[in-house]
Amino acid sequence: MNRIEAAADRIARRRLAIERLEILDPSIRPRDLSEAYAVQDAVHRRLAPTRVGKRIGWKIGATTKVMQDYLGLPHPCAAGLFEGVVRPNGSDVPAGDFCGVGIECEIAVRLARDVPPDAVPESGEGLRDAVASYRAAVELVDDRYVDWRKTDAATLIADDYFAAGAMLGPEVPAAAAGDVAACVGTTVVNGEERGRGRGADVLGHPLNALAWLARSLAERGTFLRAGEIVLTGSLVETKWLKAGDDVRVAVSGLGEIRFRVV
Numbered sequence: 001m002n003r004i005e006a007a008a009d010r011i012a013r014r015r016l017a018i019e020r021l022e023i024l025d026p027s028i029r030p031r032d033l034s035e036a037y038a039v040q041d042a043v044h045r046r047l048a049p050t051r052v053g054k055r056i057g058w059k060i061g062a063t064t065k066v067m068q069d070y071l072g073l074p075h076p077c078a079a080g081l082f083e084g085v086v087r088p089n090g091s092d093v094p095a096g097d098f099c100g101v102g103i104e105c106e107i108a109v110r111l112a113r114d115v116p117p118d119a120v121p122e123s124g125e126g127l128r129d130a131v132a133s134y135r136a137a138v139e140l141v142d143d144r145y146v147d148w149r150k151t152d153a154a155t156l157i158a159d160d161y162f163a164a165g166a167m168l169g170p171e172v173p174a175a176a177a178g179d180v181a182a183c184v185g186t187t188v189v190n191g192e193e194r195g196r197g198r199g200a201d202v203l204g205h206p207l208n209a210l211a212w213l214a215r216s217l218a219e220r221g222t223f224l225r226a227g228e229i230v231l232t233g234s235l236v237e238t239k240w241l242k243a244g245d246d247v248r249v250a251v252s253g254l255g256e257i258r259f260r261v262v
Contacts, residue, residue, distance in 0.1 A: 003027065003028045004030075004035065004038050004039055004042055005042055006028045007024060007028040007029065007030060007039045007042075007155075007158060008039050008042030008043045008045075008046060008158070009046070010024065010028065011039065011043050011155075011158060011159045012043050012046035012047060014144065015043075015047070015052075015144065015159065016047075016050055016051075016052070018096075018097070018098065018099060018144075019099070019144075020099050020144055020145055020146045021144055021145050021146065021151075021155075021159060022146045023146065023147075023150065023151055023152075023155070024155055029152065029154070029155060030154040030155060030157075030158050031154070032154060033154060033157065035154065035158075036153075036154035036155070036157040036158045037078075037157065037158075037220055039158035040079070040080070040157060040158050040159075040160060043158065043159065043160070044080050047080075047082060050084070051084050052082045052084045052085055053082045053083035053084030053085070054082065054083050055080040055081065055082055055083075056081055056082065056083045056086070056228065056229060057080075057081040057228040057229035057230050057231075058078055058079065058080060058081055058213060058224075058228065058229075058230045058231070059078070059079045059080070059081050059139055059160075059161075059163050059166075059230070059231040060076050060077070060078055060079075060209050060210075060212065060213050060230065060231065060232055060233050061076060061077045061078075061079060061161045061162075061233065061234075062074075062075065062076050062077055062233070063076045063202045063203050063209045063212070063232060063233025063234075064197060064201040064202055064203075064233055064234060064235060065201065066197065066201070066234075066235075066236070066237050067104075067233065067234050067237065067238070070237050070238060072149075076203070076209065076212050076213075076216075076233070077153075077156075077157050077161055078157075078213055078216050078217070079157070079160035079161045079163045080160050080163060081163070081166060081229055081230075081231060082163075082165070085140070085164060085165030085166070086165060086166050086167070086168065087140070087165060087166070087167050087259075088167070089167055089168060089169060089170075089257050089258070089259075090257075090258055090259060091167075091259060092259060092260050092261075092262045093140065093167075093259050093260070093261050093262070094261075094262055095241075095242065095243040095261050095262065097164075098140075098142040098143075098144070098164060099142055099143055099144040100142060100143030100144070100240060101140065101141075101142060101164075101240070101241050101261060102140075102141040102142070102143060102162070102238045102239060102240040102241060103138050103139065103140060103141065103187065103238070103239050103241060103247060103249065104138065104139040104141060104234035104236065104238055104239075105136075105138065105185040105186065105187045105195070105197070105234055105235045105236040105249045105251070106136075106137040106138070106139050106185070106231045106232060106233060106234055106235065107134060107135075107136065107137065107180055107183060107185070107199055107202070107206045107231075107232050107235070107251055107254065108134065108135050108136075108137035108166075108168060108229055108230065108231050108232065109131045109132075109133070109134055109206065109210060109229070109230050109232065110131070110132045110133045110135075110171065110227065110228070110229050110230075111130055111131065111132060111224055111225065111226050111227060111228050111229075111230070112129070112130055112131060112132035112174075112226060113129075113130050113226050114223060114224065114225050114226050115127065115130055115214045115223055115224040116223055117217070117218035117221070117222075117223045118218075120211065120214040120215050120218050121211055121214075122211070123207075123208060123211055124203075124204075124205050124206070124207025124208035124209070124210055124211045125207065126211070127207050127210050127211055127214070128174075128207060130210075130224075131174045131207070131210070132173070132174060133171040133172055133173050133174055133177075134171075134172050134174060134177045134180055134206075134254055135168055135169045135170060135171050135172060135254055135255065136168075136169035136185070136249065136250060136251035136254040136255045136256055136257060137166055137167070137168050137169065137231055137251075137257070138166060138167040138168075138247075138249045138257045138259075139163070139165075139166050139231050139234065140164045140165040140166060140167065141162035141163065141164055141238060142162060142163075142164035143162070143240065144159075144162070144164075148162075162238075166229075166231060167257045167259060168229070168257070169251070169254060169255035169256060169257050170255045172253070172254050172255070177253065177254065178253055179199075180199045180205070180206055180207075180253075180254070181198070181199040181200040181204070181205045181206070182198065182199060182200070183198065183199040183251050183252050183253050183254060184196060184197070184198055184199075184251070184252045185197050185198070185199075185235035185236060185249070185250070185251045185252075186236070186249070186250050186251075187236045187239055187247075187248075187249050188247070188248040188249070188250075189239060189241065189245055189246070189247055190245055190246050191246070194236070194239050195236035195237055195239065196235070196236060197234075197235030197236050198235065199235070199251075201235055202232050202233045202235070203233075206232040206233070209232040209233050210224075210230060210232060213230060235251075241261045242261065243261050243262060244260075244261065244262075245260065245261045246258075246260050247259050247260070247261070
């Protein structure tokens with residue numbers, strides 16, 4: 001087994017067992033972003049036949065200053081969104097499904113068309129017609145690391161950078177959504193507002209994050225596909241939860257998500 005596959009095997013096994021991932025041995029640790037995404041692809045292949053399921057879209061991490069500061073990452077990163085861990089809006093979230101459950105407040109898009117690698121626009125404006133709908137979204141994240149602050153960024157990217165699922169609000173057709181850069185997202189836990197942000201915090205506009213992802217995928221030899229769902233980045237710093245917490249995440253004009261951690 002080569003080092004890419006060995007790293008993917010270790011990561012996928014820990015993830016499926018809901019066990020914290022230790023800092024990888026240097027012999028298999030991804031050495032740069034190229035290797036990190038190669039490991040990530042191999043992890044996705046291992047997760048597809050399991051309860052996590054096949055990849056149905058993407059999440060983009062660290063697209064806002066608040067999240068870049070929190071994670072200590074000066075640039076965005078891409079990770080998978082998986083069919084088996086997208087939960088219905090309003091459903092209970094068992095704390096036992098995670099090492100340490102957290103949430104991020106996001107604006108999600110569903111793609112109306114493919115974005116071919118040879119036709120990626122310079123800015124998000126060129127992708128306006130590629131979006132079928134917007135919606136409020138919660139990204140469910142998992143602190144599944146022995147110490148994430150000491151874990152290198154390449155390993156975190158290889159393991160989908162905390163990604164552990166999502167909960168999605170109702171779809172709003174793109175033509176009816178207005179200017180999503182002006183949308184305000186709020187995270188409320190047990191009746192107390194814990195943070196807020198605007199769509200414009202996401203690289204100036206959520207579509208700019210989508211364009212970044214399209215370019216990143218093109219560099220990796222793949223592309224965005226019609227029907228995929230993309231979480232464009234958290235408007236609010238990650239909030240870590242515990243059993244008993246009552247959560248409401250809302251994005252103005254796009255709806256809200258409510259659930260309890262049990």
